[in-house]
Amino acid sequence: MGSERREQMRALGARLRGLRAEAGLTGAVLAQRAGVGQPTVSKVETGRMVPSVDVLDRLSRALGLDELTVREVRELLDAVMAAPGTDQSADNIPPAAGSTVDEEVRSTQLVRSFQCVVLPALLQTAEYARHVFVSAPKSTPDAVGRAVAARIERQSVLYEPGRESVFVLTEAVLRTWPGSPALMLAQLDRLLAVESLSTVRLGVIPWRQPVPVLPRHGFTLCDRRAVVVEAFDSERVSADSAELAAFEETFARFEGAAVFGDEVRELLLRVMSDFRSLGDLLTR
Structure with missing residues (x-):
């Protein structure tokens, strides 16, 4: 990244x-008011991340900035984007699915996630996340x-008292696999371990159960x-x-179609058996 661009980000x-x-707010309070993760506020303020126009606008509203000051910070963002040296830093590589969620969940007490293709970021093993x-x-x-190390570190929120995480997946998520059957066996074992936590509810919509809404993306x-x-x-925060x-209504409908508890554990074990058979077949 060029030195001029870096200086503009710092400014x-x-x-x-x-x-x-000046507004008398902590980073955590500003993040909550703006609807962004606290790490986002920290990275922007230390010049390690270029905010999107949407994030900057939400920060401006949360700070109660007047029109003149809003124009000023917009111009500062324009200066960053116009500065030479557009190579992105490691912190600013376009994110893969789940990166924004990683940041948002830090300041969240109740996480409810629906996924129809990729496992939720909080449940991924290191190899799956890679x-x-x-x-x-x-x-x-x-x-x-x-990025993998940061994701695994952020998963510690699953174990914190006072937090609740509810995950609803389609069975297709369990059967859409990167890497190898061995990777998925380790991943499914991780799901079994997490499902037993008192702070987590894990539900799966089996393939035999029609979905109440045709899923087009996760949220x-x-x-x-x-x-x-x-x-x-890409991802966006609203x-x-x-x-x-x-x-919230859509999530409730997916949750109502999912199985939990003993049924989801039995389903996970069946999928694991299928991956073992597949692994044996591929090694013959």
Whole structure:
């Protein structure tokens, strides 16, 4: 990354940090008001991340900035984007699916995630996560290694008292596999371990059960303040009340179609048996 671009990022971050201090807000409070993860606020303020226009607008609204100051920070962002040296830093490599969720869940007490293709970020093993990040555009081995380590570290929220995580998957998620059958056996074993936690509810919609809504993408509800909507190559965070209500209703319908407890453990064991058979077949 060029030195001029880096300096512009630092200038934008310093200005936002100063405005937050003037408003008497902590980074955690600002993140909650803006509907973003606290790590996002930290990275922007320290010049390690270029915020999207949407994130900058939400930070500006949460800070209660007047029109003149909003224009000022927008101009600072424009200066970053116009600065020479557009190579992205390791922290700014376009994210693979789940990166935004990683940041959002840090300040979330209730996580509700529905997935129809890729396992939720909080449930991935290191090897599964590596395949997710390798698929990101412009990924590098060093960046992938750091991203995997950060993802595994953030999974500690699953074990924190006072938090609740509810995951609903289609059976297709369990049978869509990267790497090898051995990778998926380790991944499914991880799901069995996590399912036993008192802070986690894991549900699966079996293939024999019709889905109540045709799923087109995954999404994660963070408390009742934001939803992370996942597309093939990007993610967006929405705090719009009408959109939140629609996703909460949709999640409830998927949750109602899923099996939990003993039934989901039996299903996981059946899928594991299928992967063992597949592994034996591939090694013959």
